[in-house]
Amino acid sequence: MKRIISTVSLLLILAVFMTGCGKEAPKAQEEKLVPVETTKISTKDLNHTLNTTGEVIAGADVNVMPKVSGRVQRVMVNVGDKVHNGQVLLQLEGNDAQNALSQAEAGLALAQANLERAQQGLKDAQINFDRNKELYTAQAISQAQYEQAESGLVTAQTNVKVSEAQVKQAQATLNTTQDNYNNATVISPIDGVVAAVNVDPGEMVSPQVSPITVVQMASTKIKVNVSENVVASIKTGTKVPVTINALNNTVTGTVLSVAPKADPDTRAFAVEIQLPNEKGDIKPGMVARLNLSTGTSKAVLALPIDAVLERDGQYSVFIVEDGKAKEVSVKVGATSGELTEIKSGLKEGQTVIVTGNRLVGEGQKVKVVKELGGAAK
Structure with a gap:
């Protein structure tokens, strides 16, 4: 019985030994290479853009204001209407201005009539003076009669001057009343679009407040x-x-x-x-x-923006040396589009990691799968 148990134990030990001998020794774990995309830093002209x-x-943008105060009779436009220079925007009540204009026109007509009468009087006085002068020279009339004719001529000349001044005064009055009458019509000073209408018929307007805005x-x-x-x-x-x-x-x-x-x-x-x-x-x-x-920076070292890393206001890039990533501190300048200027820290021709630079560490082996501007590897 003991001999049987010993034989079985021996067989079990042999089986375990044989099983162990059949397994291969574990292989050493291969180091993982990080795939990256790179570019070679080179000089470029950078256009600076704000x-x-x-x-x-x-x-x-014009706030249209009336030149005179008055009550609005009619608003001629609405918000959004296109208007042109000189187009009527609103009309003020103009009865008083119309009456004043009619009165001024009549005053001018009267002054002109007085001027015509004075001019005719001057002609008559000139004829009378010339005739009396001839008679006085011929000693046909007295000196008093001659002087009377001369005085009449001077008076007639003065009357013409006064009448001319009255015509100018009446014309100025007419111009003022005509302006007041015209100012009752508010027009657009520019071509544009009505942006605001802040008045309705019946409301009072004045030169201090804009009722209409044109842009x-x-x-x-x-x-x-x-x-x-x-x-x-x-x-x-x-x-x-x-x-x-x-x-x-x-x-x-x-x-x-x-x-x-x-x-x-x-x-x-x-x-x-x-x-x-x-x-x-x-x-x-x-x-x-x-x-x-x-402006433009000529022939400066430049890299894609994605190649530059920023930490706490400090900038760096990863370059590839002997198949490994190496972090280098850099000083950056202006940015233009997708490129940023590298002022110091790199030399032209160095290989810089653009994609994958956030996945690598100092001294880590990398595999360049694509060089920007070149073919995939």
């Missing part, structure tokens, strides 16, 4: 503020791409003006960009995004 936003304003829509403007660092590089006439958010549309604007001095409160310089608006789609108050060119 990306900012502004509010659209009308090309012209010019054929062209609109954007006003933005820029710093002293870039204002010198902005020139009138420069073309500016402008995107109107509400319309999802980009138009080309033109720098209309650059303020010659800074605002004392903001220390910024105002720049106005004019936008074409023939269809009238661009409305005042819309928000616009614009890319304003502020």
